[in-house]
Amino acid sequence: MTDTADRTDEIREVERIIIRFAGDSGDGMQLTGDRFTSASALFGNDLATLPEFPAEIRAPAGTLAGVSAFQIHISDHDITTPGDAPNVLVAMNPAALKAELDKIEPGATVIVNTDAFEERNLAKAGYADNPLEDGTLDGYTKIEAPMTSLTKEVCKDIGVKPRDAERSKNFFALGLVSWLYSRPEEPTMIWIREKFKGRDLVIAANEAAYRAGNAFGETAELSASRLAVRPAKLPAGTYTNINGNTALSWGLIAASHQVGLPLFLGSYPITPASDILHELSKHKNFGVRTFQAEDEIAAVGSALGASYGGHIGITTTSGPGIALKGETLGLAVSLELPLIVIDIQRGGPSTGLPTKTEAADLMMAMYGRHGEAPMPIVAASSPSDCFDVAIEAVRIAVQYRTPVMLLSDGYLANGTEPWKLPSVDDLPRLSVEFASETNGMDDEGREVFWPYVRNEDMARPWAIPGTDGLMHRIGGIEKQDGTGNINYAPENHDFMVRLRDERIRKIAETIPPLEVTGDVDADTLIVGWGSTWGAITSAVGRMRAAGEKVAQVHLTHLHPFAPNLGQILGQYERVIVPEMNLGQLTALLRAEFLVDARVISKVSGQPFTAGELVARIQEETR
Amino acid sequence: MTAVPLTTKKDWSSDQEVRWCPGCGDYSILTAMQLLMPEIDRRREDTVFISGIGCAARFPYYMNTYGMHSIHGRSPAIATGLAMARPDLDVWVVGGDGDMLSIGGNHLIHALRRNVNLTILLFNNQIYGLTKGQYSPTSEVGKVTKSTPMGSLDHPFNPISLALGAEATFVARTHDMDRGHMQEMFRRAHAHKGAALVEVYQNCNVFNDGAFGAITKKDARDAMLIDLKHGEPVRFGAENERGVMITDDGAQIVNVADVGEDKILVHDETADRGIAFALSGLAQDRESPTPIGVFRAVDRQEYGEAASAQLAAAQEANGPGDLDMLLRSLPTWDVS
Numbered sequence: 001m002t003d004t005a006d007r008t009d010e011i012r013e014v015e016r017i018i019i020r021f022a023g024d025s026g027d028g029m030q031l032t033g034d035r036f037t038s039a040s041a042l043f044g045n046d047l048a049t050l051p052e053f054p055a056e057i058r059a060p061a062g063t064l065a066g067v068s069a070f071q072i073h074i075s076d077h078d079i080t081t082p083g084d085a086p087n088v089l090v091a092m093n094p095a096a097l098k099a100e101l102d103k104i105e106p107g108a109t110v111i112v113n114t115d116a117f118e119e120r121n122l123a124k125a126g127y128a129d130n131p132l133e134d135g136t137l138d139g140y141t142k143i144e145a146p147m148t149s150l151t152k153e154v155c156k157d158i159g160v161k162p163r164d165a166e167r168s169k170n171f172f173a174l175g176l177v178s179w180l181y182s183r184p185e186e187p188t189m190i191w192i193r194e195k196f197k198g199r200d201l202v203i204a205a206n207e208a209a210y211r212a213g214n215a216f217g218e219t220a221e222l223s224a225s226r227l228a229v230r231p232a233k234l235p236a237g238t239y240t241n242i243n244g245n246t247a248l249s250w251g252l253i254a255a256s257h258q259v260g261l262p263l264f265l266g267s268y269p270i271t272p273a274s275d276i277l278h279e280l281s282k283h284k285n286f287g288v289r290t291f292q293a294e295d296e297i298a299a300v301g302s303a304l305g306a307s308y309g310g311h312i313g314i315t316t317t318s319g320p321g322i323a324l325k326g327e328t329l330g331l332a333v334s335l336e337l338p339l340i341v342i343d344i345q346r347g348g349p350s351t352g353l354p355t356k357t358e359a360a361d362l363m364m365a366m367y368g369r370h371g372e373a374p375m376p377i378v379a380a381s382s383p384s385d386c387f388d389v390a391i392e393a394v395r396i397a398v399q400y401r402t403p404v405m406l407l408s409d410g411y412l413a414n415g416t417e418p419w420k421l422p423s424v425d426d427l428p429r430l431s432v433e434f435a436s437e438t439n440g441m442d443d444e445g446r447e448v449f450w451p452y453v454r455n456e457d458m459a460r461p462w463a464i465p466g467t468d469g470l471m472h473r474i475g476g477i478e479k480q481d482g483t484g485n486i487n488y489a490p491e492n493h494d495f496m497v498r499l500r501d502e503r504i505r506k507i508a509e510t511i512p513p514l515e516v517t518g519d520v521d522a523d524t525l526i527v528g529w530g531s532t533w534g535a536i537t538s539a540v541g542r543m544r545a546a547g548e549k550v551a552q553v554h555l556t557h558l559h560p561f562a563p564n565l566g567q568i569l570g571q572y573e574r575v576i577v578p579e580m581n582l583g584q585l586t587a588l589l590r591a592e593f594l595v596d597a598r599v600i601s602k603v604s605g606q607p608f609t610a611g612e613l614v615a616r617i618q619e620e621t622r
Numbered sequence: 623m624t625a626v627p628l629t630t631k632k633d634w635s636s637d638q639e640v641r642w643c644p645g646c647g648d649y650s651i652l653t654a655m656q657l658l659m660p661e662i663d664r665r666r667e668d669t670v671f672i673s674g675i676g677c678a679a680r681f682p683y684y685m686n687t688y689g690m691h692s693i694h695g696r697s698p699a700i701a702t703g704l705a706m707a708r709p710d711l712d713v714w715v716v717g718g719d720g721d722m723l724s725i726g727g728n729h730l731i732h733a734l735r736r737n738v739n740l741t742i743l744l745f746n747n748q749i750y751g752l753t754k755g756q757y758s759p760t761s762e763v764g765k766v767t768k769s770t771p772m773g774s775l776d777h778p779f780n781p782i783s784l785a786l787g788a789e790a791t792f793v794a795r796t797h798d799m800d801r802g803h804m805q806e807m808f809r810r811a812h813a814h815k816g817a818a819l820v821e822v823y824q825n826c827n828v829f830n831d832g833a834f835g836a837i838t839k840k841d842a843r844d845a846m847l848i849d850l851k852h853g854e855p856v857r858f859g860a861e862n863e864r865g866v867m868i869t870d871d872g873a874q875i876v877n878v879a880d881v882g883e884d885k886i887l888v889h890d891e892t893a894d895r896g897i898a899f900a901l902s903g904l905a906q907d908r909e910s911p912t913p914i915g916v917f918r919a920v921d922r923q924e925y926g927e928a929a930s931a932q933l934a935a936a937q938e939a940n941g942p943g944d945l946d947m948l949l950r951s952l953p954t955w956d957v958s
Contacts, residue, residue: 042955187953231957240952250948257945264707284936286943289706289929294732298699301692301729305672305703308690309711313703331693420957421949442637465670465688465704465711473636473683475691485638486683 011226016075017181018083021173022100023092023113025058025068028170032090033070035174035191039183041241041418044231045074048534049416050082050607055271055354062124067099074181076230080382080534082415084609088181090173092116092147094125101136109141109225111176113169115148141225143180145216147172154208160201168202168209175213182228185214237420244383244412245272247419248342249279251390253286256312258391259398259430262287264306265314266299268321271354272410273344276316296324300341304328307337310434310464312394314340318410319348319361326369329403331476333373333500336452336460338397338404340390341375345409347605356605357410359530360581365405366559366588372497374504376400377558379407381533384419386412389556391428398432400507401459407558409580411607412531435461435470440483451484458503508560514553516568522549524621525572527597529555529585531607532578538610539617550617558585561592569595576600576620578613626665634659634666636686642677647798647824651745652684654804659685662812664712671714672701674726677752678718678745678824695726698733698742705739706926712812715742718824719760720750723779727759730819734790737816738925743808744781744821749830762907767829782902782917785819786895792818793898794916798825799838803849803914810916816924837912848904850915855886856901858911866901866913873900875911891919 019036023029030051040047050071059066073083085105091097093116104110117132131137132144151172155165171192178185188210196202217226256263265288267277281290289306293299300315307313315325322343332339345361347353365377376396380389386408393406439461440450449470452460463470472484478496480487487493516525518540528536533554540552553568555561569575569589575597577586583599590597600616602608634656642648659669669687673679675694682689692700697715705713715733722730722744733740749767750756756769760781764773785793792814796807804822811818823834837846844860856866857878865878865886878886887897898918905912 038953042953044955044957234957236958238950238954238956240950240954242952246952253943253948254945257943262707264703266703283943283948284933285940286948287933287937289933291703291706291929293699293702294728297696298702298729298732301696301699302703302706305700305705306707307703308700309704309708311707327693328696335690421954424946424949448637465708466668468667471666471687471689473638473685473689473691475683475689476693477691 010223011182011228014227014229015077016073016079016083017088017227017229018071018073018086019088019090019177019181020069020071020086020100020104021090022067022069022096023170024061024095025054025056025066026061027068027092028167029068029070029092032170032174033072035188036177036183037072037241037416038191039178039187040072040074041239042187043184045229046077046079046232046234046418047072047074047241047416048079048082049073050411051414053355062093062095062121064095064099064125067096069096069100074229076232078232078234080537081607081610084611088177090177092169092173094121094127094131097131098125098127107139107141109143110137111143111145111173113147113173114144115146143222143225145172145176145220147213150212150216151209154212155205158201158204158208160205164201165205168205171206171209172213172216175210176217177213178210179214179217180222180226182226185210234418235420239418239420241416242384242419243414243416244380244386244408245275245344245414246279247384248380248386248390248408249276251387252280252312252314252340252394253283253288254387254427255391255394255430256286256288258427259312259394259432261398261432262289262311263314264303264311265290265316266293266302266306267291267316268293268296268299270296270318270321272346272413273316273318273321273342275413276342276344296321297328300325300328304332304335304337304339307339308335308464310462312338312340312398314342316342316344318344318346319364320351322361322364322368329375330369330371330373332403333369333375334476335474336401338401338462340393340397340404340406342406342408344413345407347603353605355410357531357607358580358603358605359407359409359532360584360603361407362529362558362581362584362588365407372501374501374559375403375405376504376507376560377405377407378556379530379558380412381530381554381556383412383415383417385533387419387422391430392556395428395430396507398430399459399510400457400503401462402504407530409531432462434467435463436467438469450482452479452481454481458499458506505560508563511557511560511562513564514555514562514568516551516553518544518552519549520551522551523573524549524617525551525553525569525575526617527553527555527569527575527577527585527589529558529579532580535608535610535613536578539613542610542614543617555585558588566593569593569597574598574621576617578602578608578616580607626663629660629666631656631660634686636684638683640684641680643828645827646677647747647826648678648681648745650798650801651743651804651822651824652681654801655685655808657801658805658808662809668710669712669714670704671716672697672704673716674721675752676718676721677826678716679721681716695721695724696729697721698726698729698740701740702733702736702738706929709739709926709930713740715740717744718751719744719746719748719758719781723759723781723784731784731788734785734788734817734819736925737791737922739815739927740817741808741811741814742817742819744819745824746781746821747824747826747830748778748833749826751826751829755829780902780905781819781821783899786899786902786918789895790819790918791816791920791922792916793918794819795821795823795914797823797834797838797914799840807916810919814919816922833908836909846911848911848913850889850901850913850917852889852891852916854889855883856889856913857886864911866904868897868900873904875904891916
């Protein structure tokens with residue numbers, strides 16, 4: 001007991017740690033990161049994660065192309081990003097070390113699986129000499145652990161074959177890192193027992209490997225490297241750790257609950273959006289219908305068909321899918337039916353970077369249909385914000401009878417953060433009424449139903465098939481307002497084009513005004529949208545802590561903009577827009593408000609870090 | 623269920639002026655449908671026509687039901703979503719050979735193999751009409767059109783063979799010159815649970831006039847139309863003197879007297895798909911005797927019903943969705 005107490009005394013407390021787990025695609029690094037995250041969340045740290053994996057399911061083992069990484073930032077205070085340069089790198093093989101070493105901070109701790117640093121793997125990673133011996137890691141704190149052999153060793157006693165035992169080496173790594181950074185063991189043990197229920201040998205192997213990692217820390221006298229991060233002081237409440245795609249799925253279910261209409265998802269698998277299809281498919285007891293269509297076009301078509309029938313039609317995809325859905329979106333604009341179109345953006349053009357993040361679909365969302373085909377656009381700013389934005393998208397769609405584009409991205413989709421659970425009673429109340437009465441008179445004086453008569457929101461009635469006496473036809477051909485009859489007259493088309501534009505702009509009336517944060521009276525305003533929120537918020541915080549005055553505003557609504565955006569922009573000498581594209585929001589702001597907005601671009605497939613944003617904002621303001 | 627009121631053709635006709643070319647085969651199909659509808663035990667409110675683009679696709683505008691004139695080729699996909707969301711509705715899909723077999727070919731075969739509860743009418747006139755006369759995926763090889771001045775090179779689809787290949791559960795053919803036969807096929811297709819495809823030979827009197835004249839005009843029908851009837855020998859001709867025999871080479875047209883009556887195929891709509899496929903191969907050109915009627919009608923799980931059953935099973939197993947429980951379904955922790 002004394003021994004333990006002494007060791008505990010040696011643990012140094014720090015405000016935050018950034019750890020990066022890296023290994024071969026088959027090494028289970030995503031799972032390891034995920035378990036570490038879960039234990040940290042339950043421990044009460046604030047955190048943010050960034051999983052990064054190759055597009056290939058299993059790239060050749062041991063190669064740089066096959067490196068899969070998971071970064072987690074844990075903190076004792078509120079944080080908004082997965083961190084800049086990691087303080088700790090776990091490298092399961094030479095390729096992981098080579099791929100990741102330049103990302104970590106000078107002097108960082110590097111934990112390596114020495115068993116993997118043999119000739120073949122070194123050659124595959126392109127190392128002529130062993131980096132553990134040639135001075136490559138000089139200046140770093142190096143922790144060498146023969147993870148594979150020690151895992152095999154402990155597994156031998158419980159009767160697990162060496163080949164199977166090797167698969168548990170990620171739990172050795174997890175055990176070691178958990179010991180070093182004072183993570184509780186219990187959540188991981190519970191998880192192992194539930195996950196591998198019925199496979200007793202696997203449970204035993206993983207538990208043994210985890211404990212062996214723990215023990216290695218103790219026996220190898222690594223106490224000097226031990227650190228602890230206290231729980232964060234977050235607002236009181238119940239929390240869960242959530243990624244963007246799960247939050248988005250739940251937001252859609254919540255919106256369906258609030259509006260009282262069933263969900264219909266038409267989707268075609270595509271990275272990084274497929275997890276929404278997977279998640280919603282699990283919740284059929286909420287009345288959610290999911291349909292894996294034959295292609296992206298059928299996916300949006302089926303969703304539109306369901307909307308016509310009175311469901312909340314949803315389609316989920318990534319950029320390439322939006323390109324394919326364009327014609328159907330134009331039809332939805334013309335039909336004026338509710339439809340939720342979700343774009344989990346990834347690097348483009350074409351196949352581009354399927355597993356890497358980018359936010360370069362804004363112009364496609366805005367203009368990517370033929371003709372004047374305006375669609376409202378909303379964007380999520382953090383993993384948990386995906387929940388709220390999904391509800392907002394449904395609100396706009398059903399109130400205004402319009403397709404709505406919801407933009408998220410690969411970073412939000414897979415990244416996680418603690419989320420204070422909302423109370424169901426506090427969720428926005430949504431409602432919609434289907435048309436039930438005739439609203440027009442034909443030439444012979446009979447009561448008829450006209451599908452394009454508008455209410456005060458300029459929305460047309462949603463009259464679903466099956467409703468008594470409201471038989472009507474709608475279509476993509478230009479129609480006359482009111483009656484909905486086909487009408488090709490020049491003045492009618494001019495009228496309808498302007499009307500469709502106006503009715504979408506009118507949505508601004510129900511968008512809450514934006515609030516500027518930071519130094520409201522600064523000269524410089526940072527305008528953000530989407531997943532840059534975390535990095536911008538962190539960067540602005542650092543600049544202000546250093547005595548610089550900066551204001552920040554973040555946009556959820558990209559079309560139409562919040563009603564006070566123009567007035568806000570007009571108050572600042574400098575408007576700077578960090579974007580993960582070449583300046584798409586910047587261009588929209590310049591066009592709409594004649595403001596000299598300047599872009600800070602990043603298109604490397606990686607999110608901004610706060611540190612680089614600080615430097616680049618300073619460049620712009622100097 | 624709301625009671626179905628008595629209706630007439632007029633009740634099923636919308637107030638829209640019909641804008642097909644005078645003499646178009648589509649008129650007779652529309653009339654057949656509007657006359658048939660009062661006999662089908664469904665309300666106009668519960669009936670939806672969905673179409674894509676093309677001359678045929680104007681059909682929904684003329685029916686006093688719910689209707690959607692959508693975009694080129696996508697009607698089976700849109701109709702699939704509607705039929706899944708609203709199994710209480712009768713969903714009809716109408717399109718031409720370009721709409722359904724060219725730009726929308728993918729959606730058609732997937733709707734058929736899934737067996738979504740749709741009644742699909744494919745108006746086949748073997749030409750693109752609305753774009754003014756290019757060859758279509760059912761045009762014969764060598765067809766000279768605006769886009770193929772030296773003759774088309776494409777081998778055509780046989781829509782019946784294609785549908786059978788996609789494992790459709792109901793496949794039939796009819797033609798625009800025989801209202802009674804059309805109505806019988808539409809009635810059967812409508813009654814079928816699952817995806818039903820009816821190919822309608824339809825004359826385009828502007829760009830492909832007389833394409834089916836050799837088989838559909840009154841004085842040719844006896845010799846050229848093979849009327850498939852379930853449980854009856856497949857025979858045709860003025861004196862029923864010809865028939866169809868299945869051999870190792872497929873379906874053969876023979877003189878009954880030459881082979882004997884017992885060698886003549888007895889039509890079975892539920893038989894092995896191979897026989898229906900052999901029959902579909904009989905109409906290889908516009909001069910050959912052509913089978914019409916129901917090639918195949920079999921039972922298979924209907925898609926929308928199966929999807930609804932999964933929802934019911936999930937509710938049975940897990941109870942109706944509880945939002946608060948959902949939000950707490952991942953590990954949680956409390957901060958005080």
